[in-house]
Amino acid sequence: MRYKLAFVVMILLVMSVTTIYGGSSGRIGTAGAQVLRVPVGSRGSAMGGAVIADVSGVEAMYWNPAGLANTYGTEVMFTHLPYLADINVNYFGIATNIEDFGVLAASAKVMLVGDMEETTQEFEDGTGRIFSPSISVISISYAHQMTQKISFGITSKLIYEDIFEVSATGVAFDVGFIYDLGWRGTAVGLTMMNYGPEMSYSGDGFNRILNGRQVSPKSASFDIPSSFNIGVSHGMVESGKNAAVLNANYSSNNFSDDLWQGGAEYKYDDKYSLRAGYNYSNQDGWIYGLSFGGGVEFEIGESRLVLEYSWTETEWFDNNQYFTFKYQF
Numbered sequence: 001m002r003y004k005l006a007f008v009v010m011i012l013l014v015m016s017v018t019t020i021y022g023g024s025s026g027r028i029g030t031a032g033a034q035v036l037r038v039p040v041g042s043r044g045s046a047m048g049g050a051v052i053a054d055v056s057g058v059e060a061m062y063w064n065p066a067g068l069a070n071t072y073g074t075e076v077m078f079t080h081l082p083y084l085a086d087i088n089v090n091y092f093g094i095a096t097n098i099e100d101f102g103v104l105a106a107s108a109k110v111m112l113v114g115d116m117e118e119t120t121q122e123f124e125d126g127t128g129r130i131f132s133p134s135i136s137v138i139s140i141s142y143a144h145q146m147t148q149k150i151s152f153g154i155t156s157k158l159i160y161e162d163i164f165e166v167s168a169t170g171v172a173f174d175v176g177f178i179y180d181l182g183w184r185g186t187a188v189g190l191t192m193m194n195y196g197p198e199m200s201y202s203g204d205g206f207n208r209i210l211n212g213r214q215v216s217p218k219s220a221s222f223d224i225p226s227s228f229n230i231g232v233s234h235g236m237v238e239s240g241k242n243a244a245v246l247n248a249n250y251s252s253n254n255f256s257d258d259l260w261q262g263g264a265e266y267k268y269d270d271k272y273s274l275r276a277g278y279n280y281s282n283q284d285g286w287i288y289g290l291s292f293g294g295g296v297e298f299e300i301g302e303s304r305l306v307l308e309y310s311w312t313e314t315e316w317f318d319n320n321q322y323f324t325f326k327y328q329f
Contacts, residue, residue, distance in 0.1 A: 031255035032222040033159050033170060035111045035135045036194045039063075040091040041079050042324035046293025046310035047263025048277020050247040052231025053178055053189030057326065058093035061107050061141050064191045064231075065153025066176040068103045068143035071095045072328075079324040084317045088112045095141075102144035103153075111135040118164065131164040149180040157194075159224070165205030172196035172224055185235025185245065194226045227253045241269040257283035263291075271297045275310070289313040293322070303329040 041059035044051045052064050058077035060067030074096040081089040093107030113133040117126040136159070143153035155174040161167060176191040201219040208215050229251045237244035249261040263277030273295040279288040293310030306326035314320050 031225040032168070032199055033135075033161070033172075033194075033224040035089075035109065035137060035161075036157070036159070036172065037225050038081070038083065038089055038109075038111065039322075040081075040089075040109060041077070042293050042295065042308035042310040042322040043265075043273075043275065045312055045320070045322050046275035046277060046291050046308075047247060047265060048249075048261045048279050048291050049251075050231060050249040050261040050263035050277055051233075052176075052191055052229050052247075052249050053187040054231070054233035054245060054247050055189075057328070058095045058105060058107065060143075060153070061093055061095070061105055061139055061155055064176040064178065064189050064229075065105075065141045065143055065155045065174055066151045066178040066189065066191075068095055068105055068141055068153050069145045069151035069178075071097050071103045071105075071143075073097060075326060075328045077324065077326045079322055081320060081322050082318070083111070083320065084314070086114050088114075093139075102142055105139075105141040105143075107139045107141075109137040109139075133161075133163040135159075135161045149182060151178045152176070157196075159199065161199075161201075163201075163205075166201045166203035166219070168199045168201045168219075170196060170199035170224060185233070185238065187233045189229075189231040189233070191229045192226075193229060194224050196224055198223055223255070225253060225255050227251050236264075237266075243267045243270075257281050257286075273308075287315040287317065289315070295324075303327065 039045045039049060040062045044055060044059055044063050055063045055067035056070035057075045076094045079091045083089050089111050091107065091109045093105060095103055095105035097103050111134065115130050115132050118129040118131060119126050138158045139155050141153060141155040143151060145151050153176045157172040159170040159172060172194045173196060174191060174193045178187055178189045180187045198221040200221040206217050229249060231247060231249040233245055233247045236246050244266045247263045251259040253259065260280045265273060265275045267273045275294060276292040278290055291310060291312040293308065295306060295308035298305045308324040310322040312320040
């Protein structure tokens with residue numbers, strides 16, 4: 001009973017906070033560490049991100065760490081995303097269930113921007129020196145099945161941005177709950193994502209010579225993109241080898257307008273999956289929309305190999321495509 005009460009109190013707290021700190025168009029583009037908002041995994045992205053209440057395994061580390069509590073045995077996952085403007089994002093994670101303790105997981109997300117040529121005030125056309133910016137997020141998660149119906153998870157993240165001769169380091173935390181209502185596969189999920197202190201850049205790249213003396217200006221600090229997310233999942237069909245779920249999310253972001261997400265998944269024989277979703281925001285210049293994908297699972301002895309793909313509509317840029325490999329044992 002006390003767990004249910006805690007969950008209800010958490011929902012009421014989040015609803016009150018989102019009313020006060022809802023997204024603001026005046027703050028769009030002013031947050032840093034945007035790599036935190038780049039989704040991972042083909043299932044969640046194919047369903048428009050609407051998996052806050054319906055996610056499990058390593059992929060749950062990004063969407064809702066409470067979903068890790070549904071991990072059985074050990075799972076490893078790798079996903080590759082050719083992102084915007086020739087930027088590549090790679091993600092690797094592992095999760096394992098420790099009996100009578102819970103689930104522990106770790107992951108690494110690396111964004112590779114590609115080669116760039118240095119330009120300065122003196123050499124606007126380039127100095128000839130090449131650098132390759134990279135942004136990394138290392139995460140550690142813990143999840144536990146608090147009761148038969150309530151699961152809880154928490155993730156800590158180390159963020160590192162390296163741009164030539166300057167870098168920035170920060171930390172962030174996610175907290176999530178999933179409450180199974182016990183009626184036709186209906187569940188409610190809640191996450192508070194990317195909460196942490198401000199970040200700032202430092203390094204030799206700021207050094208300048210002024211009046212014959214070296215000076216080192218300080219970088220302004222910046223916030224990270226936090227959000228409150230509430231999701232609902234409902235089992236629409238469960239008959240024989242056929243199963244289907246319908247999901248919806250609401251996301252309140254501190255540096256962008258609110259986001260509404262919807263998605264559906266059809267699964268046959270617990271092996272073949274088809275998924276579709278949609279992202280909606282009234283934010284000017286919002287580039288995402290329709291998404292779809294699918295997956296196939298192979299049993300290898302007592303292990304399972306999962307191959308998944310998703311496609312996400314992206315205006316002005318090449319559409320995003322996710323390629324995901326999972327191995328469960």
